[in-house]
Amino acid sequence: MRNGHKQFIEELGETGLVERIAKRFKASSEAVRVGAGEDDCAVMDLESASAGYRYLVVTTDTVQRSTHFPRGISPFQMGWSAVAVNLSDIAAMGAHPFAFVIAMGIPGHTDTDFLDALIAGIKACASAYNVVVVGGDVTRSKELVLTGTCLGFVNKPVKRSTARVGDLLGVTGRLGNAAVGLKMIEEGIRFSEEIEAAAKRALFQPIPRVNEGIILAESGMVTSMIDISDGLALSLAELGRRSHVGFELYKEEVPVSSAEVPLELAIYYGGDYELLFTLDAGISESELKRLRKEVDMSIIGRVMPQEAGIYFREGSRMEAIAIKGYQHF
Amino acid sequence: MRNGHKQFIEELGETGLVERIAKRFKASSEAVRVGAGEDDCAVMDLESASAGYRYLVVTTDTVQRSTHFPRGISPFQMGWSAVAVNLSDIAAMGAHPFAFVIAMGIPGHTDTDFLDALIAGIKACASAYNVVVVGGDVTRSKELVLTGTCLGFVNKPVKRSTARVGDLLGVTGRLGNAAVGLKMIEEGIRFSEEIEAAAKRALFQPIPRVNEGIILAESGMVTSMIDISDGLALSLAELGRRSHVGFELYKEEVPVSSAEVPLELAIYYGGDYELLFTLDAGISESELKRLRKEVDMSIIGRVMPQEAGIYFREGSRMEAIAIKGYQHF
Numbered sequence: 001m002r003n004g005h006k007q008f009i010e011e012l013g014e015t016g017l018v019e020r021i022a023k024r025f026k027a028s029s030e031a032v033r034v035g036a037g038e039d040d041c042a043v044m045d046l047e048s049a050s051a052g053y054r055y056l057v058v059t060t061d062t063v064q065r066s067t068h069f070p071r072g073i074s075p076f077q078m079g080w081s082a083v084a085v086n087l088s089d090i091a092a093m094g095a096h097p098f099a100f101v102i103a104m105g106i107p108g109h110t111d112t113d114f115l116d117a118l119i120a121g122i123k124a125c126a127s128a129y130n131v132v133v134v135g136g137d138v139t140r141s142k143e144l145v146l147t148g149t150c151l152g153f154v155n156k157p158v159k160r161s162t163a164r165v166g167d168l169l170g171v172t173g174r175l176g177n178a179a180v181g182l183k184m185i186e187e188g189i190r191f192s193e194e195i196e197a198a199a200k201r202a203l204f205q206p207i208p209r210v211n212e213g214i215i216l217a218e219s220g221m222v223t224s225m226i227d228i229s230d231g232l233a234l235s236l237a238e239l240g241r242r243s244h245v246g247f248e249l250y251k252e253e254v255p256v257s258s259a260e261v262p263l264e265l266a267i268y269y270g271g272d273y274e275l276l277f278t279l280d281a282g283i284s285e286s287e288l289k290r291l292r293k294e295v296d297m298s299i300i301g302r303v304m305p306q307e308a309g310i311y312f313r314e315g316s317r318m319e320a321i322a323i324k325g326y327q328h329f
Numbered sequence: 330m331r332n333g334h335k336q337f338i339e340e341l342g343e344t345g346l347v348e349r350i351a352k353r354f355k356a357s358s359e360a361v362r363v364g365a366g367e368d369d370c371a372v373m374d375l376e377s378a379s380a381g382y383r384y385l386v387v388t389t390d391t392v393q394r395s396t397h398f399p400r401g402i403s404p405f406q407m408g409w410s411a412v413a414v415n416l417s418d419i420a421a422m423g424a425h426p427f428a429f430v431i432a433m434g435i436p437g438h439t440d441t442d443f444l445d446a447l448i449a450g451i452k453a454c455a456s457a458y459n460v461v462v463v464g465g466d467v468t469r470s471k472e473l474v475l476t477g478t479c480l481g482f483v484n485k486p487v488k489r490s491t492a493r494v495g496d497l498l499g500v501t502g503r504l505g506n507a508a509v510g511l512k513m514i515e516e517g518i519r520f521s522e523e524i525e526a527a528a529k530r531a532l533f534q535p536i537p538r539v540n541e542g543i544i545l546a547e548s549g550m551v552t553s554m555i556d557i558s559d560g561l562a563l564s565l566a567e568l569g570r571r572s573h574v575g576f577e578l579y580k581e582e583v584p585v586s587s588a589e590v591p592l593e594l595a596i597y598y599g600g601d602y603e604l605l606f607t608l609d610a611g612i613s614e615s616e617l618k619r620l621r622k623e624v625d626m627s628i629i630g631r632v633m634p635q636e637a638g639i640y641f642r643e644g645s646r647m648e649a650i651a652i653k654g655y656q657h658f
Contacts (some may be wrong), residue, residue, distance in 0.1 A: 041421070056378065152370070
């Protein structure tokens with residue numbers, strides 16, 4: 001604790017505020033010729049930045065205090081999340097993230113400790129994935145609103161529209177942890193210590209599956225991919241709608257951290273930054289084994305014709321999956 | 330007017346809302362392989378998009394209802410402004426804008442007519458400069474917040490840090506119109522009909538100087554450039570700070586639409602989307618004449634050593650220019 005004196009960002013003035021932030025984002029990449037806070041735009045050398053990749057990908061995503069941040073999240077974790085949510089979209093294309101810009105709406109009565117922690121979180125998540133923060137914008141606003149935009153490069157972007165009947169359906173990691181975290185915080189439900197720790201990590205400082213997305217895409221076996229931050233059920237529906245296919249799922253294969261995690265939370269709640277993907281039906285056992293070694297993943301079902309819908313199969317019993325999850329509107 | 334029935338966007342659901350928006354942004358560029366609303370990211374073919382330019386530029390800027398939009402602005406003009414403010418930054422690098430993404434925070438109780446007009450404004454401004462809207466994000470928020478991010482390409486980015494002592498100082502267009510507009514609206518001050526019309530255009534539907542920026546940059550005579558949306562005085566200070574120079578200005582050369590526009594408004598108020606730039610001292614009369622033919626511009630001063638400061642000269646009289654203008658914090 002500091003000795004009772006707090007400085008608020010409105011005391012810094014805009015120039016002081018921008019300088020304080022930009023200093024921390026000093027670009028470390030050879031490809032970045034003009035970085036954060038230096039000019040009207042950031043400037044990147046295309047040849048050096050793209051490293052020979054053929055496609056440029058871009059995504060933008062907003063997180064804001066009142067709707068996106070659970071109680072108890074730290075400013076560092078808020079900053080981290082603003083980057084992670086964008087990286088998860090880059091991951092879902094199988095792309096290599098490269099540069100990030102952040103537009104921040106900040107209440108004037110925010111203290112500089114909070115700001116510094118927020119910036120440290122943004123920087124930490126970006127750095128963890130070799131992403132350079134090249135620019136941004138600061139506006140005074142009623143509540144904290146962070147809009148990130150991430151650029152990346154890829155040779156073979158993996159789309160949502162290219163799943164084919166017969167393909168295997170896979171998902172990375174464990175589902176439901178973020179939902180467990182919310183239940184703990186919002187409803188006071190208790191779980192084992194281990195699950196609570198995993199749930200808090202998933203909720204407060206999500207790990208975008210950047211490396212997993214790249215490995216999956218570059219295996220050449222992935223036929224479609226989507227991130228499931230809106231929940232498994234909604235993401236299945238979206239993948240099905242885009243690819244004109246249905247899905248058969250095996251309940252017992254849906255990966256959860258432990259039997260304590262209700263399947264309901266793993267399927268119908270959002271917040272998990274995992275990747276849902278389809279694999280070429282012709283994938284060999286050895287290729288699948290190799291992928292499993294590199295990526296923590298589970299095969300949870302199979303792509304069916306669109307008219308079959310989206311359902312669980314247990315033996316000969318079929319049960320439709322409701323299309324519900326996290327929606328902003 | 331419709332017959333009394335309004336539909337609110339919260340009735341559309343997130344999928345319906347995203348579809349309604351994405352439909353209007355259907356990409357028309359060969360280079361865009363995955364466009365708005367289609368996937369986790371937008372995907373652009375780099376070779377085709379960059380058209381051989383060497384540098385990628387990126388900028389992000391937020392406009393929000395409570396702090397950026399004057400009373401009386403239409404939803405179409407709000408959308409237009411969200412794009413224009415970003416294009417002005419691209420223009421200031423002398424770059425060719427290419428793609429745009431828009432993160433929208435929208436109150437749930439926004440009617441669909443308002444949304445449609447907002448989208449039409451975004452689309453209109455982007456289209457006017459051959460910019461493709463390739464993606465975005467929608468979040469429910471307390472007030473309307475629009476964060477745009479624009480990508481562009483350029484061979485010789487014009488920076489803020491490269492003005493040299495002796496260079497000429499130039500500015501595009503006419504200054505003070507946006508400030509006149511605000512005075513009219515906020516303080517009820519009246520001007521002539523002609524000035525009021527120009528002021529409203531500048532304030533409500535600003536014209537980013539994209540073509541002017543490109544022509545200036547590609548002339549090879551521009552040594553530095555910055556946009557002056559925070560006001561002439563602040564932009565001079567920033568250009569001087571980055572280039573380690575001072576400036577001498579000639580009051581009578583500062584371009585205003587008419588003598589009615591107080592010079593105070595032309596210098597210390599923001600909102601004008603014009604470009605401030607320096608020209609190589611060795612520029613020939615004929616080259617300057619050619620530039621003037623293509624770009625509506627005025628030579629308003631000269632670059633001085635940093636220790637001279639920033640001041641007006643009238644004959645032998647010198648008067649320091651106060652460093653004030655529009656600041657968010």
